[in-house]
Amino acid sequence: MWFQKDMLSVRKVVEQDIPLLAQWLSDERVLYFYEGRDQPYDEDRVRKEYLTRQEGETIDYGIAEWEETPIGLIQIYKLDKDSMRKYGYPPDVSVWGMDQFIGEPDYWNRGIGTRLVQSAVKYLTGEKGAQIVVMDPQVRNSRAIRCYEKCGFQKVQMLPRHEKHEGVWQNCWLMEYDKEAPGEDV
Template sequence: MKINSISIRKMQHTDYEIMSQWLSTKEVLEFYGDMNAPFTLQQVIDKYEPRVNGEIPVAPYIVELEDEPIGFMQRYLITDEQKEVFGYPANFIIIGIDQFIGYPELFNKGIGTKMIKLFVEDIARDKEVNRIILDPDVSNLRAIKAYEKCGFQKVKKINEDTCWMMEYTIDHP
């Protein structure tokens, strides 16, 4: 997936080092993980290697700006149990996504909006997918603004009102 200078590729084993750097940054951990528990390289390997190898149904990706890694995205199928909890019909195909930009100096430059639009466009090509959802922390106003620019709408607060469930509706012709 590529648009202008932003591209998204599947995560590889060689990306674990950069992931451990990003997941040790307080600005990333503020909304993605635990600020008091930065990831070690081994923790990144333990968490992401099964995903990279296709052993679990979560597909991880690396975002690049001018061919340099700058962020992370992942997609996964929402389970029937999750659909029931969120109030979706059982026959809906729903993809969940998560993402972050790994370098704080790249925040507030429109990069997040571009990478999300690119990812959403790719997912929406699947004619069976009805919705894409994500769940930003209610205080992550920067991310919420980017998601809204991409067409996501707030649906309801979840996780004891700490997160917004936001959805992107796909209307296939």
Template sequence: MKTALDTIAATLYAGKTLSIRPLTHTDADLLVKWLSDPDVLAYYEGRDRPHDLAMVQEHYYDRAGNITGCIVQYNEEAIGYMQFYVVEEEERQAYGYEGFAGNLYGMDQFIGETPYWNKGIGTALIAFAANYLMTSKQADKIVMDPQAWNARALRAYEKCGFVKKAYLPEHEWHEGAYRDCWLIELERQPAGGPDK
């Protein structure tokens, strides 16, 4: 079952806005564009897996489960993709959360318009999306599993409060080999902050 999402937005600096809106079928061409760009694929999906329209349809529209796909907009221009989902029992066990009774969410994202890289927008997106999941979806913890070699992404996640929980050797297939990943986690702080 998909999770309902209205467009959510935040004002950043100097009047710039960042928003997340639901993925629609009219966005398929954007996903094809982004997921056939070797620069994007180096970090997301792999350069050996450029997506055509049929692959985008299969991987982003025809899938089962509770994944909510979204388009990321910067000043109303579509610049990237993100998805979030409730972590189900099988994945909870794989990540060591089988005894955790709280709301556990996962999320993934990329900025597909490369001119927007290295401007702090990715970090703002992570913080914005995590805040949305914790306040609107009552997520108690949010997890991601970035590849261990992706130092730039890991720095952005750590700036937003994510911490490394477990090293996952040979966890994800990427460009012809299984790659090591980090399981990272952001935990909701109690009311009043971590020391209250």
């Protein structure tokens, strides 16, 4: 278990999660912002991406559960040297990134995403030693951006043509949670 708070918990992705992940990652409502509707996953792709570790890979994948029901995916990773340099972070700062989605539409618009992000930030700053946590949502994903801002993230840099989504390059925001910023306590 990575962390647990009230009815929310996050645990490591396991083999038994493959069918559920394939279901979420082939749902057009989820893919509208995550990966793209032209990139549905099948179980083989899920297994390869979320369970097969490549040498030197530093991404950890977790299943978010609400009252012990799997509802979404979260990934966390320490930024590599190239990303640190690209985003302007000095090499002596511990910067972690995260991405997440709620795959079960019945759990949308209930504040669970906000709780997930807040809990993940607390986990990364407390357990992993992150000084800064970053995300890069597409500019058009206003619902996610509002959630992240509620959790103390700030837009710090526009990333033009950062992510190809459904064949179109999308602008993204680099959003940052700085543990040392005044008033930034999740």
